[in-house]
Structures are given as structure tokens and as C-alpha cells.
Amino acid sequence: MTELTLGKALGAGLRQAMRDDDKVVLLGEDIGKLGGVFRITDGLLDEFGAKRVIDTPLAESGIVGTAVGLAFRGYRPVVEIQFDGFVYPAFDQIVAQVAKLHYRTQGRVRMPITIRIPWAGGIGAAEHHSESPEAYFVHTAGLRVIAVSNPEDAYRSLRQAIASDDPVIFFEPKRLYHHKGEVDLDASLADAPPMGLARVLREGTDATLITYGAMVSTALQAADAAEDDGISLEVIDLRSLSPVDYDSVAASVRKTGRVVVAHEASREAGVAAEVIASITERCFEYLESAPLRVTGHDIPYPPAKLEKYHLPDLDRLLDAVDRVLDRPNSLTGADA
Amino acid sequence: MTELTLGKALGAGLRQAMRDDDKVVLLGEDIGKLGGVFRITDGLLDEFGAKRVIDTPLAESGIVGTAVGLAFRGYRPVVEIQFDGFVYPAFDQIVAQVAKLHYRTQGRVRMPITIRIPWAGGIGAAEHHSESPEAYFVHTAGLRVIAVSNPEDAYRSLRQAIASDDPVIFFEPKRLYHHKGEVDLDASLADAPPMGLARVLREGTDATLITYGAMVSTALQAADAAEDDGISLEVIDLRSLSPVDYDSVAASVRKTGRVVVAHEASREAGVAAEVIASITERCFEYLESAPLRVTGHDIPYPPAKLEKYHLPDLDRLLDAVDRVLDRPNSLTGADA
Amino acid sequence: MSPQITPIADTAQDLELTERILGPDGIRIPNPQLDAYIDDVDAAQLRALHRDMVILRRIDAEGVALQRQGQLGLWAPCQGQEATQIGTARAIAPQDYVFPSYRETGVIYARGAAPGDYVRMWRGEEGAGHDPAALRVAPLQIIIGAQTLHAVGYALGIKHDGADEVAVTYFGDGATSQGDVNEAMIFASSYQAPVVFVCQNNHWAISEPVALQSQYPIAGRAPGFGIPSLRVDGNDVLACMAAMRWALAHARSGKGPAYIEAVTYRMGPHTTADDPTRYRDNAELEQWRRRDPITRLEAHLRAADELSDEQLAETQAAADDVAREMRAACLGMTTRPPLAVFDGVYAEPHTGLARQRDEYAAYLATFDGEV
């Protein structure tokens, strides 16, 4: 095991994937000499050369469209979108081409494209640098959507995403890039759990807290805090947002009967809505209270000085836990 | 009252809005001489001239970006996207500019832009001509989203959307363009119900069927068919998809305790997920069974010959009604 | 502020001239630039080009007829554009790969399409009418301009593989307004990718005249991006072939992308759903009818006594045969079963979709009286 930051783990995952398969090529803005604005591709140009680590002109539709052409030719392109808010110019190529070409051709043309997106807020960034666009891709049939929350996951899932014959939108919580964790760099993919599985990070009995990405650590902190109050929370890291591993989720809900789903993205038609609708369909008779969402508000991402009033934090999670447990909470007032 | 098709009602709505306010201008591909591929703008070039009915070069990002600039100058642009599947090249301008400029400037710059989208399937069209992208826009804070289902609604809501100081994504069910209904062309907007309200189209007591757009008539047929079986369905046309009129929806659910939400769009993180998650939050104690979704599958829109196996129809609605009523259904088998 | 500014280049360049080899009357015009590119084309080859164009026109007419008879959902006629499509496509080598738009019936014909390939997509049976690997042609693209970037990516792959191949992409005059098409030129130029851009300027993008997209010759844009271009008479099959040979040779030799604008005319409606009388003059149509690409080559061959009545009749019969096969293939098509809607969404197993499929199968089964 090696201790790595999440950012370095991603870099190691890219390196390993490129060593494993010489059809893997990287495309993106500033990924070459600079190593990307987050340095995820640092050193890869030196090791693999400019034919495999391709700095592109500044145009996201162009990047993804070029990746599609490379996939037609049998390559396995890995695209870096510089920041979450810059994926929208590529939306048409992703939704109308990447997601649909396999279906359009009845499986004759494969699109093993991985689109990496440094993702979400909490870093005090300027506008368009803190977006959580995952629901757009979850709603798009033909794509798989992964969100990682720790170095070990990052290393493994990125390799799995690249090895997958399906297109994968791969979300990297940028505020965790410098967080460290143990990674087994020699782990073989063959032994790894499939890419689509959720993970129960902490077992509990009173309520299930479901989230993904950077909010996983907030959820774990909430579970710690709740424990002090005598509440036992189960924490699930979804990891795969499409498909969601509903078997694991449902097993937990059947046990606890109470659910909070949390994410940074805004609420309307977000991932939490999907998870709650599915949980309700599958586990209705087990539910003891209404599953609740703790999410960003339905507002554009606010200016940096105000982002803490937008992002769900420990207290908001705990308040929702109180609500699903019918304990006094912000809506009932302290003495309900 | 005048009998008009939905298409003609939309044309009349545009005409009235243009007469009411000379800052209203139309932009789109083929909207001038041709009157649009669906002839919605037929006759408007003759009446208002080429400065107000503007044929654009073939580029959707360009169209919406140009509309943004016109809005900066105090115009009230109405954009026609030729078909639902062609809105994606404009996604960046819609999501990063149209939806956010008012917030970005703390309300100093208004974006009273209406984006009309001929929408959804059921007409045997080629690929990209039958998309239901509404959830993308519902998930985007800063936009309002309207979906009409009949001529009277179309005429009124379109004028309201154009008069609104907020950007509105306006979905027109293209398979209903030729459906007729009574329209009061002289109705004043001042007396009209606000744009955001849902409408109970049929009262019932056993279950609530919630939908919008072209599926409203399927839902009404389902209610007729259910009645023959002694089942009383309440049918709600959402009309506004963002915001959803949850007061009306919740009132119905509190009465019936059972809910089916239907749409053509695919299921994962779709509008039905949002509606069910919100209903569960608000009406949990009233629910007698799990709210269910009847939607398109999570697949790209299939080729025309197969679309009937994708689109929810009368029988799929009734099967879901059976499920929420705990009657024998496709999953329990006939003798459950 | 009186002085006349001379901007970097004069926008109204002398671009109205299109390259030509056959005049509208079929008489050969010396073309010092292009002649050498077709000096191997003898009478037999000219007859083959003629035959291709006649067959293509017949295929196109059959497509329209099948649509009118309710056998196809839609058809996008290419009548008038036969010289552009045949002339360029016949220059492409077997190992090259083509990224076309929806109107390139002639291109898939030249690449060896089977009779059913023309109609499978338009009939609504499948998303792509042909097997891309078999023809080395990507599925016909409906999203305007999207395929041009795919061609560039493919060409970048060719370059990195060191292969003796070229990627070719076709698109319309309207498409030149799309961001993607411009980005494609930029990426192609930046990577010096072996890709040939073929813009079929057929004067219309549905109801919009080309002047709305560009008041200047479209081919004039490419040089600004570092891409050499030619503007050819798109109704002159020889000029189209010669120009395409030039472009392919340029790309093949490692010099990067090349661009061709073929100036032609869409004689029919945009698609069978369109009514062009709403927006264009009959006079314009008549003018272009006199520039018909097939008549032109026929006049040339007839003048040289290289096309007999028997040969003409044989060609027409061959065209009818192809049309018959196409119709038979169309009428003989069976629609895949309902559960096929779930096929091919993903290449690998997908838990979410598997469940939806199971539930839908159970639902369908209720109609069999089964449970």
C-alpha cells in the first residue's frame, strides 16, 4: 500500500491504464507540459509522449468530438474537462454522440471514452468553477456516471472506467485532490469489485445517510456526531451514480427505515430525487418516515463568500437526520 | 371562443405577444419565409417584417447567444429550436448564460428570453427528432420550464412566458400540433391564472395520475378506462415543470393517497423522480402505496418502428394504476 | 479619418470562379490546375461515372417513391448533387474512412452499400442504415456538423498510426455555420490531420439560402485556418473527382487537411417533409435544371460518340434493377421484437437497464395471457 493524495492516485490510475493498453490516449486543455491545472496528468507527457498526451485547442466540443473520432478508430480516449463548468459546450457531443453511437449502430461502434471532470465546490473559486452537473449525465441514457470520494477508489475506478467499453463520465471532487489515503498500486482489476457497486462505509441502524463525492466525509463526520447523541447512522457512498447500486441501497433502507440523501448539486430533478423515488418504489413498506434530501439550493452556484450557505454541511445533515427520526429539528422548532 | 389547433394557437400567441410589445422578436432557423418547419410562425414575417422575425444562420449556440445580446439591449427574444434534439449545441449558452446572468448581476441584467422547443416523440421521426430533454432544464436553477398540452393553454402560457422577465424553456408537444380546442383569443393576461399553476383536469378519489404534455390525453383516456373498472382517477396536468405547483399536487395526493407520475422522458433523474421525491417529503403520512413512475425506458430514443415500445401508453398507465392500488398487475401476475 | 484601410485580405476575393473541366454544355475546358488529376480517365471510366450517377438518381427516386407510399418515414433526396457525390466518392480509396451527413446516398452507394442499407434508417428500423465497418462509412449524421469533428479525430488516429489512409467528411452549406465545423477546421489544422472536408454547397439549408450563412464563397474560409481549399463546379463530375484527388493526395502526403467546396444545387425538397415552393423560385430551379450533371456528362460522351443508345438503355436497366432490389429489401424488412429497444444501449451489463428490461418483459407477457 502506498499513501497518495486523491490527485496523485488519479495520475497513477492514468499511468497504469496507459501502460496496460497503448490505445489509451489523453486529450484536454493544458494536460501536457503543465500537467493540467490540477497537475493530475503531471509526468505523463514525459513518459508517453505527445501522441498519447494531447494538448488540444481551447474548445470542449472539439475535444469530445475528436475523442469520438479516435474511438471510431479503436482508441480509448480519456478526456479532461478543465473544470466542471466547462463541460457544457461539449454537451451536444456527449449527449447526442458519445451516449448514443453504440445504440445507433446496434453495438457495432463502441465509445470507450472516459470524460474526467474536476468537480463541485467548496474551494472558494470563481463562477463556473464549482458546478455539480452530474444529474444531467445521470439522466442521459447510454452513459455511465462515476463519482469518487477517496484515493483508493479513484485509482481503481478510473482504471475501470477507462477499461470499460462504455462511455463513462468520471467526477473527481476537486476539493479532495489533496486528501490522502492508502492505495494498493499493484491491485489487479480482475480482483476488484465491479465499477457499479456502492459501498457501506459505516454500518448503523437508525437511519441511512446516502451521498457521494466530497460529501462522503461530511456524512462520516455526521455519523460520528450523531453517535455522540446516541444515534446510529449507516453511511453509503454511492460511487456509481448511473447505474445506482439499488441492491445495496435497498438492503440498508430495509434495515433502518429512514433515509437522508445528500449532495451539493441543486435539488430539482437531481440525483437525490432519483434515489428517493427509487427507494420509495422498492422499500415503501419499510419506510418509517419520508426520505429527505439535503442538497444545494435551487440557485446558480453563489459567489465564493456565500458558498458555505449553499453547500450542505454537517449541521444541515444532522438537522435532516433529526427530521427523519422525528426528533426536534429546524422545522418543528426546538421543543417539538 | 375560436377553435384552433395547438399549432395555430401558438402562432396566435406569438402574434398577440408581438402586437402587445414591440420589443418581442423571434429568432430561429427557417422561421421566416417558411414559417418554421411546423409553420408555427406562419404569416408573422409578413406582419412584422424581417427585423422582428429573424431567420438565423444554422447554429443553435449562435442563436441563443445572439438572443442573450438582444436581451442585454432590452429586447424580449423568442427563440425557436427546430426540434428537441437540436437544443444541445445551445446548452452552454442556456445553462451558463441565460439561466445565470440575472443572478450574476444581482438582478441588474434581465433575461426575458423564451426558448420554444417542439418536443417529444410519437410521430415516427428520425433520430434526434423525438427527444424529451425537459429534466435537464428543470435541474437548471434560474430557468422556468413550461410544457403545454392543449390549444388554450398554449395560447395563454406562451404569452405569459414571453411577458415573464425570467427565461422560460417552453415545450410544445409536436404530436399535438394538429389537435384542436377552443381558445379565447381576447382573454387578457391580467385575468389569467399565473403561469406556474397545475390543473386538475379530472377529479377522482382512488389515485392521482400526474403528467404533462402529450401524455395528458393518454392519462385522461386511462381515467376513462379505469372508470369502467370502477376506479376513480384524479388527473393532473402539471403545466409548469419548474417550479412544480406542489400545493395542487399535494392536495390531490392527500385525498387519494396513491400516485402515478408519467412522462415520455427516460426515468433516471427525470421529472417524475423529482415529483415523487417531493410528494414523499410532503405527503408521506397520506401515502397508502409507493408512488410509481411510468416513463420512457433509460435508453436513447429508439428507431421509429420501435418507439411504441418505449412510449408509455394507456395500458402501461393502467398497469401502474393497478400496482398503486394493489390490484393484480404485470409484476404480481394476474392472480395476485 | 479619410484613408482607405486595406484590411488583411480583401473579403470579396475573386472566388466567384469555380474550377471546371466540363462546361455546362458538356464541352471540355482546359484546366491547367486540375487536368493532370484526371488524365487517366478514359471513355470507359467516364461511362462508369455516368452509370453511377444514373443509378444514384434512380435510387434517390425510389427512396422518394417508397416514402410517398408509406414505406419510409422520411427521405432526403440528393437529386442534382450526383456529380458532387459520385465524383468525390469515386476518388476515395478503399482504406479511407468517410463521415457523411444524412444526404450522402451517393457516397454510401459508391462505398458499396447493399440495397437495404439505403432505407433501413429512414424506415425507422435501425439507428444506422449500414454497417460502418463494412463500408468504412460512419452512420449518416443528423446533428448538423457533428461528424466533421469525428473525422478529425479519426484522422488524428490515422496520423498517429502512421497509416496510409485519409478521413473524409461531408457536410452542407448550412453546416458551415455550426461551431463544430469551425472547431473541426481548427483541430485539423493544429494537428495537421489527414482529413478532407467536402462542403456540398447546394444553395439551401432547408428554406435558408446560402447567403444567410455566408455572403462570401465558403471555400474562402478554410485558408484563414491554414487549410488550402478549392471551389469546384459541383455539377461537373470530372472537376469534382479531380479536386478530390488533389485533396486526398494532399492529405495522404502528410501535408494536413484540405477543403473542397462543391457548388451544386438541391433539385428536390429538403426532405420528403418539405415544400420548397414556399421559399424558392421556379426560375432558379429551371436555371439549375439546365446545369444537370448527368445531362452534362451525357452530352460530353455523346459528342465524343462514346455513349450509344444501347449503352444508355443498359444503364437505365441496371438502375432499375438496383431500385427493384432496394424496394424488395425495404418491403422485406422485419421489425425487431419489442424487447430489442433495450439492445445495444451499453456494451457491458447494466444493472439498472436489466431490471427495466425484466419489468417490461413481464408487462409484455401479460398480453400473452402469461404471467
Add this chain to the structure above:
Amino acid sequence: MSPQITPIADTAQDLELTERILGPDGIRIPNPQLDAYIDDVDAAQLRALHRDMVILRRIDAEGVALQRQGQLGLWAPCQGQEATQIGTARAIAPQDYVFPSYRETGVIYARGAAPGDYVRMWRGEEGAGHDPAALRVAPLQIIIGAQTLHAVGYALGIKHDGADEVAVTYFGDGATSQGDVNEAMIFASSYQAPVVFVCQNNHWAISEPVALQSQYPIAGRAPGFGIPSLRVDGNDVLACMAAMRWALAHARSGKGPAYIEAVTYRMGPHTTADDPTRYRDNAELEQWRRRDPITRLEAHLRAADELSDEQLAETQAAADDVAREMRAACLGMTTRPPLAVFDGVYAEPHTGLARQRDEYAAYLATFDGEV
């Protein structure tokens, strides 16, 4: 296939020449094209331009300092680009409207920004640092190229209103690769809209050299779209002003869009988050330091004995004053209260958001000991 094809235009046109009025040494070079555009510029005006550039450099340095001290989240330095920004912006009339990118500090300065306007956005207090209506400048745009289309739409409005105004848009060399920027040229040309495109080619798009976006002079693209263009020395404030006056006059007179590429250099990092030593040579930096726009104008004024030491000192003091005001405004800013996150999402009441706001207010209230 031997003959040399002459494509439509030679891609390697004689574009390397940039228009100049002041040489790098500050000596005036006759420029028959541009001279007449600045024949009214006397020594007092030259000193004013010099003063603008000095103040701008000082504002920029203060921005960097404030960021380093943790007062701003980010800053995008424009050091090196003073002549481009001041020269062009000082040519713009009060009634014109500007659509800039994030780097145009000099443009909002020239449009009359208040001290706090420079930092409000970078500090993360608001989405836009200034009031667009007050300056007639749209919010600084971060999405590369998006603002160019807004300028075209605005210009179309100007044209339809029959107003004596021009829309101006600024963007970088990297931005020229974006679809939007190309679509903007197409729409502008098609509508003959009164818009001026100003590309600040500062040689870098973060770590990417301009050659990755274009191996040919960027100004060479515009003519292909029917837009006359000039390529000017972006470190020559007189050339920038003259070219801009030409472009504005062109647009104002109803002749449609015009395009300027100002060739300059970004002396600092891309933003304060960037480390340019990772990707560029010190030698290149040194070379450009010798072309400094302020030194150049100073040399010119000094040689003509039009800039005294006292005047220089006074200018520097004025610049320090502006910086002080800017710092004071920055440090004096208060952040809006938590519930302000809900303000301005919609212009009209919104039931969904009103409810979220109420719930969040109730939640916040729990921290006051209130219920």
C-alpha cells in the same frame, strides 16, 4: 499528379506584418494606413494614454498583491497588455457597449470603474464586479468566447434601433478556437451588425502557445467570414488606438463588423493560481520585456521632451492613489447575509425557491437560539 495546385488563397499570406506606429524604441514610424486615425493625438493626449497605462499597471499589481494577501480568491493579471487595452478602450465612445472577458481590467478602468469594481467579483462577493448599465460593460465573462455572441446580439439590436452605437467584444487567442467565437463572426457578417471584435493575442492560453490554436495569424480568419481585419502591434498604444478607431468607424458607418488582432504578451501568470515557469521560457519573457508598452511610449515622449520627471512622479502618485482606493474598497467590503444566496435568481416570485428560502431561514434561526 504533378501540377502545383493554387488553392483559393495562400495560407501563408503575408500576415506576419503587424501594423505599427511606434517602434519598440519609441520612434515614430510613418504608417500610411493608420496615421490619419490619430492625427489629432497631441502630446497632452499621449501623456493621458501614458498615465492610463501606468495606472492600469498599478491597479493590476494591487490586484496581485491583494490576492497574495488572501483578500481576493483569484486575480487575472494584464501586465504587458496595457497598450492593447488602453489604446482600444480609449477609442470607444461612451454610448458604445463592451462585452469583455475576465482579463479586461484596463477596459473597465477606461469605462470609469469605481475602485471596488475591480475586485468585487474576484473577492467572491458578487457574480459581477461592476454595474453593467453604469459602465455600459457586460459582466466579465469567464466562459471562453461566450461573450462574443452577446456582442453580436447587442449589435443587431443597435442596428434595428437605428442607433449610433457599436458593440465591442474582447477575447483571447485561445478563445478563437471556440465554436461560439466563430459563430459570432458568422452571425455578425450575416447581419452586418455593428460589432468590433478585439482579439488580444497575448501568445498564451494558460500553458498553450498560440500556435496550438492557430499556426497562422488569427486576423487572417476574419476575411474568410467577410469581415475586414487588421493585425496590430498590441504593445503600441497608438497603433491600437488607430486600428480601433478604424474598426469603430467601419462598424458605425453601417459597413458591418470589423476585427482586430492585437499581438501582445501576457507578462504575468495566467492567473495568480498559475505557475508559468512550468511551460515557458524566461528568454521569451525577457524578449517581451524589451517591448514593454509603457517604456515604449515613455521613450517616445521623453525623446520629444514631453514627459518631465515631475510629470512622471505625479503619474506614479496618481496610480498609487487609485491603488490605495482600490485596496480600501476591497478591505471595506462586507459580505451579504446568508439568505442573500437566494436573491436575484429570478426576476419574478418563484414558489419553489420561496419555500426553500423559508426552510433555510428556519434552519439558520436555530443557531440564534430562536425557533
